[in-house]
Amino acid sequence: MRGRVARATRVATRVACGVVLAGGWAGAGAQGNGIPDRPERIRFEDAPFEVPDPRPLRWELSNGVPVFVAADATVPLFSISLAVPVGDRLDPPDRVGLASLTAAMMRRGGAGDRDADAFDEAADYLGIEIDSLGGATRSGVILEGSSRVLEEALDLFADLVLQPRFEAARVERALENLRGSLATRNDDPLAVLDREWRALLWGRDDPRARVVLPAHLAAIDSAALAAFHRERWGPRGAVIAISGDVEAGKVVAALDRRLGRWEGSPAPAVTPAAPDAPEATAAESATEPAAGIWWFAHPSPQGKLMLGHEGDQRRSWDDPDAWALTVMAEVFGGAGAVSRVRSRLRAEESLVYRVRASYGLGAQEPGTFEVFLEVEPAAAVAAVRSVIDEIERLRREPVPDVELDLAKRSLIDVFPLLFDSPESVAGRFAEDALLGRPHAYWSQYRARTTAVTATDVRRAARRFLHPDRLRILWVGPEPAAKEWEVLGLGPPRPLPARDPATMQPLGSGRAEGS
């Protein structure tokens, strides 16, 4: 997308200089009115982007919770987000969904001295948007409203964080809706792909692969949510971002009056202790061989395919290979103009509908190397071969300078968008605090990215990409075993259909991985 700027700019500069020497713009354009005859001839002046300085934005509550404030009075609106390092990964194995439900029901079940209806009414009266939500490794609360009602809104915000009531009737209704939605979870092929892919990578019992079952929901009630909130949500590890029409000192003081004495249990580990070497997880968790092809029957005319393997966990924010990996990922399948996978698959253009690649070097747990394809069954094998070729080529050959340059420029071009509003400035720095990422990561970003060499990229490819560990998951019509054999990964192994409620395999004909 945003990628080929580099080339366009270089060309433009070269042309512009030539024209200027030949007599200036006024007479140079074919249109004779100062307008270049082609858009490539426009001379752009690059506006250098400076990363905002986080130091004046950082504040702290009495209990040590860091607060980042990016004030901006353009519009009389403010927003606040609070995040805690609590997520699905902390679910007890017999109550999957507990962390998410706790987070979601904080907003929906009343708080402080207000029951659920009264809380809804109070929030609507102020005209604010206030919500809570949980994810894999973090949960949080967001608030947005008119700066006229800041104080009143903060009261609701603090009640929600500190004293959610988890009103039983509301919890019951939410559980009922959730039960209903489990019944349809085999319908969407993307949801199936995601579920089976996680199970393939880590095994079904891993916290990253577990799914909610009716038995889990039966063990969850209002009291369980309240207990989880009490035990897990606390000030340690929490971060706050504030932006908009506020005075930093005042808003922090107002927040401190409400949350400054917040105490809670010690900061929990976001995930159960991570293994030292990623290889250990892959090998231990699965009884499956390390590499291979699996397929899950789904009655959709196209197929969805995932290819990849478990990734690494970041060892430090200073790891030079991590910068090289970012560039490598951009070359391999980034969103910019250089995406070898995308341009390669353009040959099969009308057969591959979508391709997306990512190499997540996880900050808190190992990420995944993944290539996702939406493809006609007839073209799947060819597409997979192209992808594997590209993986091997990155490990084998240094990336040519032109391509390397484009990839780096593309990354540097989109970099300012990470700080494109007061909201993202405060949020980005607060996230640093949440993850333990040094703020200097951002001020170094351009220099470190620019310094990456072709040798660095090849080294990163050899460290992070493992063709011998590739797993392939096909969700779609039955694959022709013979065609897939050319990949040398053995025949596609069928995965059993599963009862949407219990997730137990249906039928007896196919045992998993047999």
Added chain:
Amino acid sequence: MTCVASRLVASGAALAGLLALASGARAVGSDDGPTAGASGVEELVLENGMRFLLVQRPGRPLVAAGWAVHAGSAAEEPGRTGVAHLIEHLLHGGSEVIGTRDYPRERALIEQREALEDERRAGAGGAELEPRIARVEERLRALRRKGEYALIYTEAGALGINAVTNHDLSYYTAMLPRSRLELWFWMESDRLLRPVFREIYDELEVVEEERAQRILSVPGGEARARFDARFWGEEHPYSWPAVGRAADLRGLRRADVEAFFGRYYTADRLTAVLVGDLDRERVGEWARRYFGRLSTGGAEAAAGAPEQASGGRRAPAEQVELTEACSCRPMVELRFATVPFAHRDAPVLDVIAGLLSGRTGRLHRRLVVERNLAFSASVRHEPQRRGGSFSLIAESGPTSDLAVLELALLAELERLRREPPNERELGKVKNQITTDASRQLSTPSGLAQRLLIYDALGDWRWLEEWPRVAQRVTVDDLERVLDAYLDPKRRAVLRLERGDVHGAWR
């Protein structure tokens, strides 16, 4: 036709922010504006009549840019519907410079292709005709640079390239890195100045596909389109969908496209908007240099489309009632004809919409929570250029039938008269309006879009005016407006019942 771009930057910011939490948009009214003068809009009018609205947002790396033409599907002639939306598609194809390898040769072939189309439509040409058409099209394809328009933008780091057409306007938006803003001036003035409508007959198929997606493949979509037509009455230009009627689309020709473009895409009917970190002097210079080349419309354009100068009230010729089967959750809609854009009663109707809608609004409280009749209940208020409508909509719950739902909706209208809101309830809606008004201003792309729409509908200043008017609404205003527009006797009713419908999933 739906405005998908509005939350683009907002959601991007949320993702970039601390938590990727989606914040649900509140359904208070359909029109919101900022508080007094808060938008900071600077107006610049070129000699040819084209208006630029400039808003400074210092420090933003991207500029939200766009322009709107003040004519949409309602400006079409009956029998030629769909042409406004088709042009929106075709303008993506480029110009005499962009999208071609050799324009003069292409031009000659386009004319040949048209001559063959004449024969085809006349039923002449015999068996040789289709192969001849195929040969010309192949030569045309060889001269095209397909996708060049979008490619130039994306290579320059632009995002969010989008266009939307509705009854009253089309608008075209993009976001560019601020250092590359001149590219937008170049590209947009270029395609307005010397557009080349490429692949018209292929694009018609794409449009027909889109029509099918929007209307045919949406459960109840066809029924809703028929309801729209009956509600407005066949004389009214809102009676056809903005994508056009299927039969009309098939008959469209290059001459229709060129005529509509020539008549409406003139400087005096265009508004451009830029929101971002702007170098004011250069922007003014670029505006004049690039867009100053466009010509002003002739006398014919000045006379304009047959716009109804009246309040835009639909003539209630008959009691409109439509009951159809649908593969969807059963629902009932009560619709009333109201007022056009920027009418003084529009904010009052928005306050009424606010009282009724939302999680703690009257409809949800009564129909969903207390009586357990409905799965959901909502309100839609749409003031457009040539008239407005106000709808109460309820989807049925497990046990209710549609007659009961309809009565329940009517009872809530009646209750607004019998139990008018107290200070607190009215204050709640006004507070929500205040927040929503600010939200309209908070992201550059959202503000740009809002300014484009408001200016094309009549006047961008309504953005600042509307929330002020809404804050002054009294209980007396509510009563007067209920009587004037939301009279149960003048309701139009759409009922969708569960049932197998041929065509619904086609």
